[in-house]
Amino acid sequence: MPNNDFTGKTVFITGAGSGIGRATAVAFAASGANVVATDIDIDSASATAGLIEEQGGRSIAARCNVTSSDDIAAALDATIDAFGQLDIAFNNAGIEQPVSPLADIDEDDWDRLVAVNLKSVYLCMKHQIPLLLESGGGSIVNTSSGAGVIGIRGQSAYTAVKHGVIGMTKSAALDYAATGIRINAICPGIIETPMMGRFSGGTPEGRDRVIAQEPVGRMGRPEEIASAVQWLSSDLGAFTTGHALVIDGGQTVGL
Ligand code: NAD
Numbered sequence: 001m002p003n004n005d006f007t008g009k010t011v012f013i014t015g016a017g018s019g020i021g022r023a024t025a026v027a028f029a030a031s032g033a034n035v036v037a038t039d040i041d042i043d044s045a046s047a048t049a050g051l052i053e054e055q056g057g058r059s060i061a062a063r064c065n066v067t068s069s070d071d072i073a074a075a076l077d078a079t080i081d082a083f084g085q086l087d088i089a090f091n092n093a094g095i096e097q098p099v100s101p102l103a104d105i106d107e108d109d110w111d112r113l114v115a116v117n118l119k120s121v122y123l124c125m126k127h128q129i130p131l132l133l134e135s136g137g138g139s140i141v142n143t144s145s146g147a148g149v150i151g152i153r154g155q156s157a158y159t160a161v162k163h164g165v166i167g168m169t170k171s172a173a174l175d176y177a178a179t180g181i182r183i184n185a186i187c188p189g190i191i192e193t194p195m196m197g198r199f200s201g202g203t204p205e206g207r208d209r210v211i212a213q214e215p216v217g218r219m220g221r222p223e224e225i226a227s228a229v230q231w232l233s234s235d236l237g238a239f240t241t242g243h244a245l246v247i248d249g250g251q252t253v254g255l
Contacts, residue, residue, distance in 0.1 A: 004234035007032030010083040011233075012076065014066050014124060015093030017044025019193030020143065022051075023222030024090055024229050029057030031230065034083040038064035038075045039093070058083075066093045066120035072127045079131075086131040088233045091124040092143040096199050099154035110157050118161040118168075125172055129181065137180025139233035142169050144185040144244060146252045162187075166244045173242030182241040184232045189248025192219040215250035 011028045015021035017039030029035045029052040037052070039045035042063035052059035060082045064075040079086055094117045097109065121142050132138035147155055148162035166185050173183040190196060190210045196219065200206035211219060228247045231237050246252060 004230050004236055005032055006088075006230075006234070008034075009087040010034040010036065010079060010085055011088040011090065012036045012038065012079050012086055012128065013090045013092060014038050014064060014120070015143075016048050016061075017041050019195055020188065020191060020222045020225045021090070021092045022048045024092070024226040025049075025059070026052060026055070026057075027223065027226035027230055028088070029059055030055065033057075033088070035059040036062060036075065036079045036082070038062045040065045066091075066124060067115045069123050069127070072123055076127050076131060085135045086128060087135055087138045089124065089128045089132070089138070089140045090143075090229055090233075091121050091128075091140065093120060094143060094195075096195050097155055097158040101154060102156040105157050113157040113161050117158070118164045121165050121168060125168075125183070129172075129176065132181045133179060138182075139237075140172075140181065140183045141229045141232050142183070142185045144169070144187045146187055146189050146246065146248045148185070148187050148244065149246060150252050169244065170242045177241055182232075182237070184237075184240060184242065185244040186225060186228055186232070187244055187246040187248065187252075188220060188225045189246075189251040190214050190219045191222055191225060193222055213251050214248075215254065218249070220247065220249055 011033045013021050013025050016025045016037035025035045025037045025048050037045045037048040045061040049059040049061040062075040062078045064071045142165050144165040145162040147159045148166045169185040200210045
């Protein structure tokens, strides 16, 4: 019977020290998985691993800057050392773009967005796929955004890289479809995380402004993204690959 029990599976998560990454790490651990919580900020990754252990789960933390091929390789080595194999990867780490019309975007900011939000997904998959092949298959979920499927004023760099994540996901899914590796993307709407706090300014007016984009009248919770990542990575999603799953309270539906 297909289910979403992840007992015995090992899950590798980037950006696991905060927001969507942390919620997903906790959810996978609660469903039986071994969780490798990685982040550029090792203290936050360790806090996530600690949270999991407090709840009786199994987790290790690793520092991993997703712009560094060496960091990614080392964190995956630590994964194999600790748990013996890799089954699921959630390539989620990302940064926001300051609101700015295209001609005012700093070249350094553009390069940073491409490195952290787009090239990182290529680098992570490049190192993860050989391990998943050794495991006889598995699941990769890459974090795109509602900004991966629509244009957003003041967000040219962010929308460019998040559209790019979806294109890369679809092509890579085709490359590996016959091997038992499924590769999908998620496209969250407005989710209540520290990133959204920074983006909205964290003020009541800022919150109201972003919530106004949500037909359901509220922000999403990180756990509501975690459940989608779990579905895509479980046997319940076994026939799904190359898909970009929008989970956004209707934000992009009526535009
Ligand atoms: P967050 O800022 O709460 O968490 C992001 C985590 O990524 C942090 O722990 C940060 O330390 C880590 N990180 C940043 N740069 C890194 C790097 N170079 N290497 C490794 N880790 C790094 O953000 P979040 O809201 O949880 O966002 C997670 C993902 O979801 C991002 O890719 C973001 O673009 C995407 N997203 C978020 C929303 C939203 O509304 N919050 C909507 C759509 C998409």
